[in-house]
Amino acid sequence: MDMSKMDKLVSLCKRRGFIFQSSEIYGGLNGFWDYGPLGVELKRNIKEAWWRDMVQAHDDIGVLPGAPSPFEMVGLDCSIIMHPQVWKCSGHYDLFHDFKVECNESKKRYRYDQVWGRWVEAKGQRIFVAVAAPGEEGTKETEQKALKFFNLRAKNVEELKWEGDLACLTAVKDFAPVLGPDAKSLGTLGEPREFNLMMKTIIGALGGEEDAAFLRPETAQGIFCNYKNVVDSSRVKIPFGIGQVGKSFRNEITPRNFTFRSREFEQMEIEFFCKPATSPDWYKFWRDRRYQWYLNLGLAQERLRLRDHHKEELSHYSCGTADIEYAFPFLAAGDFGELEGIAHRGDFDLRSHQEGKLVRQGDNLVVEQGPDGKPKYKGSGKDLSYFEEATKERFISHVIEPSAGADRATLAFLCEAYCEEEVKGDQRVVLKLHPRLAPYKAAIFPLVNKDGMPDIAQKVYRDLKKSFNVFYDDSGAVGRRYRRMDEAGTPYCLTIDGQTLQDQTVTIRDRDTLVQERVAIAELEAVIRARVQG
Numbered sequence: 001m002d003m004s005k006m007d008k009l010v011s012l013c014k015r016r017g018f019i020f021q022s023s024e025i026y027g028g029l030n031g032f033w034d035y036g037p038l039g040v041e042l043k044r045n046i047k048e049a050w051w052r053d054m055v056q057a058h059d060d061i062g063v064l065p066g067a068p069s070p071f072e073m074v075g076l077d078c079s080i081i082m083h084p085q086v087w088k089c090s091g092h093y094d095l096f097h098d099f100k101v102e103c104n105e106s107k108k109r110y111r112y113d114q115v116w117g118r119w120v121e122a123k124g125q126r127i128f129v130a131v132a133a134p135g136e137e138g139t140k141e142t143e144q145k146a147l148k149f150f151n152l153r154a155k156n157v158e159e160l161k162w163e164g165d166l167a168c169l170t171a172v173k174d175f176a177p178v179l180g181p182d183a184k185s186l187g188t189l190g191e192p193r194e195f196n197l198m199m200k201t202i203i204g205a206l207g208g209e210e211d212a213a214f215l216r217p218e219t220a221q222g223i224f225c226n227y228k229n230v231v232d233s234s235r236v237k238i239p240f241g242i243g244q245v246g247k248s249f250r251n252e253i254t255p256r257n258f259t260f261r262s263r264e265f266e267q268m269e270i271e272f273f274c275k276p277a278t279s280p281d282w283y284k285f286w287r288d289r290r291y292q293w294y295l296n297l298g299l300a301q302e303r304l305r306l307r308d309h310h311k312e313e314l315s316h317y318s319c320g321t322a323d324i325e326y327a328f329p330f331l332a333a334g335d336f337g338e339l340e341g342i343a344h345r346g347d348f349d350l351r352s353h354q355e356g357k358l359v360r361q362g363d364n365l366v367v368e369q370g371p372d373g374k375p376k377y378k379g380s381g382k383d384l385s386y387f388e389e390a391t392k393e394r395f396i397s398h399v400i401e402p403s404a405g406a407d408r409a410t411l412a413f414l415c416e417a418y419c420e421e422e423v424k425g426d427q428r429v430v431l432k433l434h435p436r437l438a439p440y441k442a443a444i445f446p447l448v449n450k451d452g453m454p455d456i457a458q459k460v461y462r463d464l465k466k467s468f469n470v471f472y473d474d475s476g477a478v479g480r481r482y483r484r485m486d487e488a489g490t491p492y493c494l495t496i497d498g499q500t501l502q503d504q505t506v507t508i509r510d511r512d513t514l515v516q517e518r519v520a521i522a523e524l525e526a527v528i529r530a531r532v533q534g
């Protein structure tokens, strides 16, 4: 899919009511999105598929294929704003930042590691031509900017002597010869500066700086803080996992690529607690299981990859992290964007909330000291260890964290599903969404609005509506109604026609194969159920 198809998908999302820009009537707000009538159904179906497959429906008693042992799963729904000490002990207060560079000419800010460019020489001058977060067109963009800067015509393009491919600004030592992404003159980018990504808010009417709190940048910390509550109240035994779906907020410097990088987004996170000795096996289990989940719901293997982080990429506490990545169409060919991270977090989180913020010292994690020799950030002081009855062992459990983004998953499923094809000489746009994810499972059409067809169609609609989200449409030619449902990703269209009046059957048309079969009205519910769950 090329960029123009991405534009088409964005426009389809707006036209059909999947995704709108937030506050659009006021010009929009960068990094915030709203889900329309179809989008909210799609995203809910994704979250519900996750909840069902990960939290509710796995077998607590038997052993899942690939799992080291049986395990339990429970859910949680925590507050968005938590005690500020949570973020000090978790490390977010000190460490959760990106670097930004600011352009004093355009007044724009860029994420330091997302500015890329190329060295070029012309008319005796050597400069670095930068562009912000380039996609496939990055090389072309630098060429156009360089022509403009050197005041050259396109036919004189060979006067530009390029050195190497696109390189990140982080590799450039001196910004004096840098032509910023939106600048006309050189050397307008300032020094990179740290920028904490947590969104601040104030609690209470009289609140001052000491009442500052943060909107959570991840849902995970609510799980760690409730770990003991869950163990004490639900009788779960290690190994077990806690799942949570909820909003998170990050003050991203450059939100971009549609919903991919937003400032408000939803996460679907699991914290899985296990014995230290078995944690490498559980890490592998979750990595593979999460990868398979996206495949099962329709992402193509050639666009989905599981990438193990290199040792240098690992967080200071992690013994292993893998990302599940998708080849989003807005990225350059061969590039992948993160859908989900699966991290082996050891005992870092529970110990941090018990003892205080930890730092690595050699091979150990120790409590970070302030200048006065006391813990820099005090932990809760609560005992977060676990006592295993069977073995009489006490330990702090290790944690495996599969952390997914509901919005990125929604975007990936939309990108994968978008398809333009020719049907009998006609061009059609169709979203080939997995039936489990499709906003409507079926649409019901009376062929014509007479001969009692609408009555039967409305009864079919009302009966099916008890089980599925279905849509009723009696306006326009049936072909047009099919096209509308193709764009909405509806897998089945049921048409009540002349034959229905005689034999109580309807046609069921398959969105992808276009095959039409006749099915008895009495069997519709079972037929659709079987297909939707398949």
Ligand code: ATP
Pocket (backbone or CB within 6 Å): 218, 250, 252, 259, 260, 261, 262, 263, 264, 265, 266, 267, 338, 339, 340, 341, 403, 404, 405, 406, 407, 408, 409
């Ligand atoms: P990135 O490197 O892309 O910023 P990250 O590694 O910081 O992502 P995590 O902290 O691992 O992301 O968050 C887990 C998941 O939450 C990500 O895999 C992604 O699906 C989702 N996510 C994170 N940041 C955003 C965002 N700004 N907009 C939408 N989804 C996000």
